[in-house]
């Protein structure tokens with residue numbers, strides 16, 4: 364097996380699966396066991412950094428999504444030596460914010476970003492833990508575009524392929540693990 368596939372298989376074996384959580388009918392994929400294994404967590408960050416570095420254009424900013432995206436995105440930003448900007452659920456950011464509402468696999472929510480935290484000519488990569496219906500990533504794309512910035516790529520640790528969330532996301536999508 365190649366080193367790349369080896370790392371992916373190891374990561375996949377660590378993700379835990381929970382039926383009917385947090386609502387009946389939802390199969391919840393939990394990334395936290397990866398974070399409990401420093402070697403696997405390092406592999407995960409390396410795979411994301413390698414994906415970003417493989418592209419002709421490097422980002423100026425990594426945008427991470429509240430809350431589980433915050434566990435991954437700032438580490439990726441530090442490794443690349445670039446800024447991290449948070450997108451938060453409504454009511455958590457001070458000052459002026461841009462706002463977008465969206466639908467979840469199990470609910471509805473609003474995302475916000477600090478006005479001016481991304482400049483119009485900047486290149487952005489968005490990082491989150493999971494793409495299900497794609498509403499969260501799609502809303503984050505709309506927020507970044509409201510600031511007239513360019514989205515190079517939307518990166519997720521997990522993609523629930525059957526839900527076809529990437530069709531909603533108006534940017535190239537890369538996922539490390541597919542279910």
Ligand SMILES: O=P(O)(O)OC[C@H]1O[C@H](OP(=O)(O)OP(=O)(O)O)[C@H](O)[C@@H]1O
Pocket residue numbers: 428429430431432466467468472491492493494495496497498499500528
């Ligand atoms: O593709 P979608 O259908 O939009 O779903 C994916 C989003 O759902 C989860 O976040 P959640 O809103 O549950 O919040 P959390 O990160 O605070 O747990 C997950 O972390 C993604 O951000």
Ligand SMILES: Nc1ncnc2[nH]cnc12
Pocket residue numbers: 389390391392393468469493495523
């Ligand atoms: N099935 C799922 N597992 C984990 N996080 C999620 N967020 C939205 N859907 C999810």
